[in-house]
Amino acid sequence: MKPPRRLVPCPTCNRPAAWDPDNRFRPFCSERCKLIDLGQWAQDRYAIPLAQELPPPPEDAPWGN
Ligand SMILES: [Zn+2]
Numbered sequence: 001m002k003p004p005r006r007l008v009p010c011p012t013c014n015r016p017a018a019w020d021p022d023n024r025f026r027p028f029c030s031e032r033c034k035l036i037d038l039g040q041w042a043q044d045r046y047a048i049p050l051a052q053e054l055p056p057p058p059e060d061a062p063w064g065n
Pocket of ligand 1: 010014015033
């Protein structure tokens with residue numbers, strides 16, 4: 001008797017994905033969802049330092065001589 005296939009919700013699309021050695025994209029349901037999630041993660045990483053550099057220090061102009 002084979003154990004039942006374990007399903008996990010895909011982090012990208014929330015559809016059940018097989019947690020199984022056959023599913024090399026686990027915990028994602030497909031390669032597409034895996035790439036989407038990795039892309040969002042990479043964008044978040046780049047967005048954090050950019051957002052912190054954007055506002056210029058306002059006190060620099062009057063005191064900067
Ligand atoms: Zn998915």
